[in-house]
Amino acid sequence: METITDNNWLLTVLVFAPLVGALIMVLIPQQDEQSHKQVALLTSLVTLGLAAFLLIDFNYGKAGVLQYFADAEWIEVIGAGYTIGVDGMSLPLIALTALIMPLVFVYSWNHIPEPGNAKAFLILSLILETGMIGTFVAQDLVLFFVFFEVVLLPMFFMIAVWGGENRRYASLKFFLFTLFGSALMLLSFLALYFLTEADTFSMLVLTENAGEGIARGTQLLVFAGMFLGFGVKVPMFPFHTWLPDAHTEAPTQGSVILAAVLLKLGTYGFIRIAIPMLPEAAEAWAPWIGLLAVIGIIYGALGCLAQTDMKRLIAFSSVAHMGFVMLGIATLTDFGINAAIFGMVAHGLITGMLFFIAGSVKERYHTLEIKRLGGMLAQAPRLGWILGFVSMASLGLPGLAGFWGEFPAILAAYEPAVGLSEKTFHVYMVVAAIGTVLAAGYLLWLLQRTAMGEPPAEFADDPNITDVSTTEWIAWAPLLFGIVLFGVAPGLIFEVTDPAVGQSLNNCITLTGCEVAEAAASSGSGGG
């Protein structure tokens, strides 16, 4: 398969730049908190600069081809290579990661969570960044697995050390759930290695091979292993139970990273690995994925309606939103998967923003209990309006980014790939549409209870309740801008992702004849 190897040092530098920053910070004494914050912010800005260069330099005419492709030997004995590259599918997610991290560091400037120790906190954040970007550029299954897991430890400690009351339970639960999934995922990767003729972990080769020569029953099992690994991370119903706990207990920055990027590792795994490599099994599993996705949508929404804690409510809304993403993926169409990628980016911006707001509310009111909050618009009008704005984006108001994640996913379910039962997916479509109504319900209700009305007596004269501060403005403005920008011009993302999605789906058609292409073609190009 064609690849472009120009400037292929760029990705390596991009992936490891945060790690270099972390190593520098190891040498700075712990007391010097200011230097730590500066180095961390600077490192993430350098990374953002590199990502910006990547965005400019990227050959958009060939978005379906892996660019900046590098392939070096790494662990020869197990046939694992240091293979990295970027195409239109991963580019938006890399940009999202590079954007979120500086904002997290800006926010950290005067919000280092209890019990302090900026050094350790910021070092862990930088390691996280390396792990996340690495996962999006890896083009070798073993490399992917390693980066996928590198993310685990820092996140565990972030929740465990800087988390809330119940952090012990939440952090362990997060860790055990994800590790369980990824252990089985590793088994599947190994099975793929041995079952294909090529004996390779190269994603390119495995995608081209598309499961040829593997018995159908085995394909189904191997796909199931990946399904567990990625599904836990997404998280799909019924593996989602770690998410509300982790989100609720994590410090604000942890929640933002978790919502904005970590959850995408799972969905990205589906579209990058599971589906293109085993299209036949994907087709067999798709109705079940779709079913779990719509259950997730409804369950997440109902869960939101029942929450009394604002952060927990946002966490449950993640379950619902990722349900839409998974529904898009389950249709196995060009259109649906494009929508899914858009949904990932949109959810990253919107839910990341919601968690920032929740963090600020917690800081001002020292509680997130919805019952006790109220009248934010009166006391901190800008904060209240931002909450209102982001809630609108989250419920999928046309013109804002959230819309383009949900609406096309629902639409794609009207016409799933050939070979999938239309009737089933029509039912899913209807259920998902009901989900959007429920989403409007819980978000508006949240807004009504927290922002409208008179401030409750206990906070009425509280001097702590101030409006949005400067650091908060700096940290939030890019996200708010992104929500509007991609809402008005969704083509910015669709045009990048579409060729890559088409490419990965095309491979499976030419080899297995599952004729997804026709379906994709007839459902129209996703480029809106």
Place this chain on the structure above:
Amino acid sequence: MLAGIAPMFGAAEFVRPAIDWHAAAPELTLLGFGALITMIDIGWLERARRIAAPLASLALLATLVPIITLALAGDDRSMFNGGFVVDDYSLIMKATFVLAGYVVVLMSTDYIAEGDYWENEYYGLLLSSILGMILMASARDLISIFVALELLSIPAYMLVTWRKRDLKSNEAGLKYYLMGVFASAVMLYGMSLLYGASGSTLLVDVNDAVSEPASPSAVVVLGIIFVVVGFAFKVSAFPFHTWAPDTYEGSPTPVTAFISVASKAAGFVALMNLLFVGFLGRDDVFEPLMWALAAASMTAGNLMALRQTNIVRLLAYSGVAQAGYMLAPLAVAGTVPPDKALTASVTYLVIYAAMNLGAFAVVIAVARKTRSAEISDYRGLFHYAPGLTVAMTIFLFSLAGIPPLGGWLAKFRVMEALIEADTASGLVLGIFVAVNSVIALYYYARIGFGMWAEDAPDGDLTPVNVPMSLGVALTLTAVITVAMGVIPGDVVGRFTEVSLLAGG
């Protein structure tokens, strides 16, 4: 080497076997230094104490020299009709034993000196135990395997009881001794059956004899089972692990590190010599046996580790589970290419040695301040010993198999071998490994959580004083543990594909 024992009693003329001095150089060097340390003690008495530890370090580093020159020479050597073999596999294991021994000496230096224990005897015995181990790596003969085993075990029995005024140490030694000799007896009985069936003590001859369809099957099967069970005690596989927790807890901690790593590895080496050279033709017998031992060890070890409150006991049970992972590739040894299974187990052993020794080094360092090995005393470690905390985190999560730390590669190789077997039993064992990794993570992560996220039990934040030699041991093991995971190609490149010379 004693293949000819019967003719010797006949009238046959004794022919002096040719001796390859280079091949025997590691053993001879270590033997020389061990004797020297003991002699100096006799001559100089108290004055010898100061130089005991440096001399022991020197002995081990000197032993590395011929191991390296042999590796550079690169050719396989064999002596005594193939009873003593030097190949890449044996050299890797020798280097591992010697380096592990070196780290143990570093860990012991201050511990033994400050505890007012006998020093020269300690190091003399330690060296002779290591001598037994490196001999084991080359042994391809039932008798030399047995002699090597006793040579490495008997000093270890004494080392375990080194804190002789401590009842727990006595209990530890007695248990270890009784279980050890019981295992030896069972194994020796098995060996005698195999000798009876094959008429030779050379493993290659044993393999020829047991593989023949006409061989008396019941005797062979019983022989194999007894021998394997004997070593199952040595590697503390379930259900033959019962000595381990008490022995680990009662021994001086450096000795615990030594028996949990070096002695266990030696047991594995013996087991692999026997399986791959002696019994490979009878994989129908040993594969199910290994399967059961592996599955039971990892599951039972992990489940019992969950309930521990003492870190040494926890490491003992986690060691049982780790033994299970190492046994797993042996359960498909006859199905996949034998090199594959062997490489998986060897890689696991080497990485396990680094990370487990490191964990014990932290235990020793922390105990210098807290005088305890209770897990609850690790709470808040991060607040007064961040360096030790990071090191312990690396070791624990490496044991759990989290990338990019060394342990993941070890587990990966095991899984790889199991999947490659492409049999239902291999796959099921692979799932056992996967599920057990998650169970194990719980107790490793719990310690990690306590160290990082909780407050020190009594608010005492005085830093831990880590003496230099212990610091070197910690750095060495930590660097190896990380490097094995990140750039294994460069670190383990030399022994990426080990094969085992049958001898003869």
